[in-house]
Amino acid sequence: MKPVYFDTQKVNNHQPRAILVGVETNQGTGPPVGDSLDELSGLATTAHYDPVAHLTQRLSTIHPKTYLGSGKVEELHQAVKHHDAEIVIFDENLSPAQTRNLENLLKCNVVDRSWIILEIFSDHARTSEAKTQVELARLKYSLPRLTRMWGHLSRQRGGIGMRDVGETQIQLDRRMIRDQISKLTKKLNRIHKEKQTQRKSRQTTYQVALVGYTNVGKSTLMNCLTGADTLVENKLFATLDATVRKVKKNFPYPILLADTVGLIDKLPHDLVASFKSTLDEVRNADLLVHVIDISHPHYRRQMATAESVLNELGMHDTPTVNVFNKIDRIENQQDVEEMRRLYPDAVFVSCRKELGLDDLRRAIVHHYEARLVPYQVELDYTRSDLIPEIRKHALVVDERYHDETMTLDLRIWPHHKARLMELLNGYA
């Protein structure tokens, strides 16, 4: 039997009316509350809610029981009644107790940004891995909130009274959820082992990972560079799985290109962690291509968010190319000029108009070649048939001819050195 847990799947395409709540704290670390609410509104719409109003509050301290102060909770209650809202969505992450208390006071469903992101992830998950990851994250999120979930279910089924469900039933459900969590964890571990084996076999090729905020054009760029048809959509979190493709066309050496899940402000940590495979692609990358949507009004903040998530993942030392995408949408060239000044090594592209892609290819090749190490090969003329094979593995920077042998000065990818030595010895 499937465990009962919080499930906000909308019945008959009904889009529940939602009130959004944003809070500005004095610490001033996050994005401005207005920007963040705009984004939350986009997230809510993507998750098929109908945002009908929003409410903001400046807070010096967070109320431990209800997050907002009592006056604001009352104001929110009035707004819920006035708009006949079915759900209140907080931009900040709420504790299970805060959610419960707020639901009791507001007499409607209360969820937070994390849950909305989980709903979107759940809608967009395609592969068995992504589905398992989202399901696991949803169950972990639901477990401490179980009493509340009965509230949601009762509402969904159009009935009342299920809130009175006996403690025994809740205990039973908790146990089912725990069992399900352990089953899914085992399943994921199995999938990750398989992925690890695949990843090992790719280690000898230069790996480039496309990273960046959600909806900036990572998958579009992937398609432009590989000719693949990765899903591209004008929606948040279109991509949840890391797709890896070998690219040879228009590159002097084959490279592996990985498309990854988009990043976003206030992405819950355990959610990031649950997307292990996509993050492993990032961690193993020799080069990061950080895609930025320069046409987005908040692109600088998006860029900073992506950078800070990458830093948290320990990627400070991985070489990075900044790619400012969607330049076709820029009317005022001042922004572009300023970014060119600030980021002289950055590349400016339009995936839609296929502009600047050669600059990007050159930048990738430049980073690749910077990692090559010198290696010298002494070759007998009778073995000159090996030269084409050598060229496949290395860049020949100089050739000198002697009486019976020739010397090749190579620059070679460290992983290829052993393979080349094997090849030469094999013919010895």
Ligand SMILES: Nc1nc2c(ncn2[C@@H]2O[C@H](COP(=O)(O)OP(=O)(O)OP(=O)(O)O)[C@@H](O)[C@H]2O)c(=O)[nH]1
């Ligand atoms: N105008 C314009 N639109 C672009 C360009 N590149 C991508 N887009 C559009 O931007 C939207 C998002 O593109 P995706 O490639 O799905 O973005 P993503 O970064 O992979 O997004 P997630 O997978 O959701 O993180 C799509 O509607 C694309 O058609 C561009 O150069 N110019």
Ligand SMILES: [Mg+2]
């Ligand atoms: Mg994508």
